[in-house]
Amino acid sequence: MLRYGVMRAMANENKNEHGFVTVYNRTSSAKELHHEYEGLQTRIFKIIVIGDSNVGKTCLSYRFCGGRFLKNPEATIGVDFRERTVDIDGENIKLQIWDTAGQERFRKSMVEHYYRNVHAIIFVYDITKLSSFESLPEWIEECGRHSVPPMVPRILVGNKCDLKGKGEVPTSLAQRMADGYNFPLFETSAKDPAEKEHVDAIFLTLAYKLKNHKPLRLRQLNECSPMPLSDEQDTQGPCLC
Ligand SMILES: Nc1nc2c(ncn2[C@@H]2O[C@H](COP(=O)(O)OP(=O)(O)OP(=O)(O)O)[C@@H](O)[C@H]2O)c(=O)[nH]1
Numbered sequence: 546m547l548r549y550g551v552m553r554a555m556a557n558e559n560k561n562e563h564g565f566v567t568v569y570n571r572t573s574s575a576k577e578l579h580h581e582y583e584g585l586q587t588r589i590f591k592i593i594v595i596g597d598s599n600v601g602k603t604c605l606s607y608r609f610c611g612g613r614f615l616k617n618p619e620a621t622i623g624v625d626f627r628e629r630t631v632d633i634d635g636e637n638i639k640l641q642i643w644d645t646a647g648q649e650r651f652r653k654s655m656v657e658h659y660y661r662n663v664h665a666i667i668f669v670y671d672i673t674k675l676s677s678f679e680s681l682p683e684w685i686e687e688c689g690r691h692s693v694p695p696m697v698p699r700i701l702v703g704n705k706c707d708l709k710g711k712g713e714v715p716t717s718l719a720q721r722m723a724d725g726y727n728f729p730l731f732e733t734s735a736k737d738p739a740e741k742e743h744v745d746a747i748f749l750t751l752a753y754k755l756k757n758h759k760p761l762r763l764r765q766l767n768e769c770s771p772m773p774l775s776d777e778q779d780t781q782g783p784c785l786c
């Protein structure tokens with residue numbers, strides 16, 4: 546788990562603890578961000594995980610990046626970063642997961658940073674808690690208020706399917722909402738080991754979509770002001786200034 550201070554320092558140094566070095570390839574009008582390691586180049590995509598407190602955002606992102614269920618997670622304060630590099634059709638893609646805080650008091654100073662230069666969004670609810678499902682339109686509106694462009698892929702995830710007997714949100718209801726927003730719907734469990742591949746599929750679905758986007762473009766790493774979002778989105782790692 547990497548707290549944002551650590552990642553920020555790494556971004557400013559243009560390298561991380563794995564020895565990745567940020568390099569710039571000059572194109573006609575812009576610079577592209579790659580990480581280069583042992584001759585491999587890696588594009589980076591920022592994915593934020595959003596939703597009510599206690600729905601399992603931390604456990605889902607940990608299941609994907611850490612490969613197991615995180616027992617006794619604490620409420621997220623601000624944001625926790627996790628990352629995993631995946632091979633998509635022969636290209637290394639680094640997914641930088643922003644595990645956000647669901648509690649208002651732990652997130653309010655961070656909200657701008659969540660949405661800045663985001664490449665994809667995962668909205669999570671708890672299938673055993675109707676109120677977490679009913680909150681989704683508010684989360685989706687918040688995202689709209691921060692001018693996230695429509696082409697940024699979004700996914701709806703109902704978590705805690707291992708507690709299906711206690712389910713309060715029928716799949717049919719969730720599917721109606723997903724269809725209304727035109728988002729794909731996944732129902733899964735961060736806890737159930739049998740669901741591991743299904744959790745992976747959520748993130749890989751996004752990785753495939755993002756891979757087919759145009760190359761990422763970047764301003765100078767030391768320019769940390771917000772950049773306009775377009776289908777040629779910029780990324781520069783989790784710099785939170
Ligand atoms: N049964 C079950 N419990 C889960 C699952 N995922 C998470 N939990 C539990 O739900 C509680 C909250 O999980 P977190 O991942 O911390 O929730 P969060 O959405 O990150 O919460 P905030 O950080 O406060 O926003 C914890 O007690 C987890 O053990 C799941 O798939 N099944």
Ligand SMILES: [Mg+2]
Pocket residue numbers: 602603604618619620621644645646647
């Ligand atoms: Mg959390």
